[in-house]
Amino acid sequence: MAAVLNWEFIVGHANYWLGIILMMTGLYVVVSRGNLVKKIVGLNMFQTSVFMLYISMGKISGGTAPIATGNPEEVYSNPLPHVLILTAIVVGVATTALGLALIVRIREEYETIEEDNILDIENAMQRDEDREAGSMI
Amino acid sequence: MLVITAISIVRVRKLFGVVMLSGVFSLLSALLFVALDAVDVAFTEAAVGAGISTVLMLGTIALTARTEKKPSHSSLLPLIVVIITGAVLVYGTLDMPNFGAADAPVQLHVGPDYIERTPRDIDVPNYVTAILASYRGYDTLGETVVVFTAGIGVVLLLGSLGRRRRRNKTGAEDV
Numbered sequence: 335m336a337a338v339l340n341w342e343f344i345v346g347h348a349n350y351w352l353g354i355i356l357m358m359t360g361l362y363v364v365v366s367r368g369n370l371v372k373k374i375v376g377l378n379m380f381q382t383s384v385f386m387l388y389i390s391m392g393k394i395s396g397g398t399a400p401i402a403t404g405n406p407e408e409v410y411s412n413p414l415p416h417v418l419i420l421t422a423i424v425v426g427v428a429t430t431a432l433g434l435a436l437i438v439r440i441r442e443e444y445e446t447i448e449e450d451n452i453l454d455i456e457n458a459m460q461r462d463e464d465r466e467a468g469s470m471i
Numbered sequence: 472m473l474v475i476t477a478i479s480i481v482r483v484r485k486l487f488g489v490v491m492l493s494g495v496f497s498l499l500s501a502l503l504f505v506a507l508d509a510v511d512v513a514f515t516e517a518a519v520g521a522g523i524s525t526v527l528m529l530g531t532i533a534l535t536a537r538t539e540k541k542p543s544h545s546s547l548l549p550l551i552v553v554i555i556t557g558a559v560l561v562y563g564t565l566d567m568p569n570f571g572a573a574d575a576p577v578q579l580h581v582g583p584d585y586i587e588r589t590p591r592d593i594d595v596p597n598y599v600t601a602i603l604a605s606y607r608g609y610d611t612l613g614e615t616v617v618v619f620t621a622g623i624g625v626v627l628l629l630g631s632l633g634r635r636r637r638r639n640k641t642g643a644e645d646v
Contacts, residue, residue, distance in 0.1 A: 346569025351561060358557040359478065366549035369539040371486055371532060375493045378524065382500050385516070389509045394578060395571030399508040400598040402590060409573070411508040412582035413598040417607055419512050420599070421614045427519050427527075428621035434531040435628040441535040448540045 349390040356383035368449040370437045374430060381426045388415045486537055490528040497521035511599045 360383060363376025392412035400413035441447050444455055483489050497520030504513035568575035585602050595601045603611055 342569070346572070347564055347567065349570045350564040350567055354557055354560045354564070357560070358553045361556065362549055362553045365552065366546040367539070369486070369536075371528065371535070372489055372539055374528070375489055378493060378520070379496060382497065382516075382520065385512070386500060386503060389504055389507045389512060390570060391575070391577050392509070392582070393507045393571050394573045397508060397573075399510045400586065401510075402596040402598065410586055410598065412578055413585060413602055414582045415577070416509045416512050416599045417602045417610075419509070420515055420603060421610050423512070423515050423519055424614055425617050427523055428618045430524055431527055432621045432624045432628075434527050435625040437531055438534050439628045447535050450540070 350387065353383045353387040353390070356380075356386070370440065370447045370449065371434075374433050374437070377433070378426070378430060381422075385419045385422065388419050391415060486532045486539055487529075489539075490525060490532060493528070494521045494525040497524065511597070 357380055360376045360378075360380030363379065364373050367373060367376065392415035394409055394411050397409040397411040400410040400416065437447055440452070444452050446452060446455075483492060497516055501513045501517040501521065504510075504516060572578075585606060586598055589595065589598050589601045593601045593605055
């Protein structure tokens with residue numbers, strides 16, 4: 335294990351670790367913050383860091399962007415991750431839009447976008463329903 | 472810089488600031504994509520991530536609330552969960568090839584094959600366009616289906632918003 339941890343290894347893996355740090359920051363925002371808009375921002379951060387992970391895997395040292403230069407000796411970075419991530423970015427924006435629309439709708443119904451308040455309201459509604467059911471018996 | 476922006480997104484409580492910071496985050500990641508040779512991805516990210524997402528979020532906070540409440544429960548448990556997940560992921564990367572290695576498994580099979588065939592089959596200088604529109608055209612079709620479905624969802628969720636608001640207003644005047 336100790337033999338593996340040399341300088342070259344650390345520099346060569348820094349891209350994965352940076353991606354993981356950003357990913358975990360996004361996850362932390364999603365899990366720990368009650369505000370729904372902030373949760374969406376966290377989700378976007380998570381998503382972008384996954385994109386970075388993919389793109390960094392496709393990079394070849396000394397390569398250029400995958401656009402034909404006419405030089406047969408040219409080394410290109412791998413275009414396939416780029417294609418996949420292009421699709422993923424657009425899909426990500428679609429899901430973001432849907433999530434934000436849901437937030438607007440939730441706000442209309444509950445007058446709040448804080449998770450705690452929504453849970454309180456739902457619990458109160460549940461108690462009322464239980465009481466009504468009890469009085470009918 | 473990306474990490475600093477991310478951490479300030481966690482700290483800042485004004486939602487307007489959070490949205491602006493997420494735009495900054497997208498723009499910085501677009502710069503990173505340029506550095507990693509992914510120019511197509513970079514301009515999509517700059518237009519879609521930094522542009523459209525920011526506008527959508529601004530619209531949402533204009534329709535809802537502007538500040539975030541202080542979280543009531545302790546944030547220790549999420550922190551522990553996140554650190555454990557991160558540690559497991561870092562452990563998973565120990566077997567990965569070094570950054571930029573030309574002999575990594577990613578670079579050996581499909582990617583070079585596309586690069587080799589594109590001039591012959593399609594004759595478009597931009598390989599990303601060629602793969603996106605031709606070899607993996609079904610992915611793009613699926614993507615448009617997803618976007619279409621999301622559009623229908625948004626319209627269904629928000630379409631009746633204005634009408635309901637008007638009705639509420641007239642109802643209030645009647646009382």
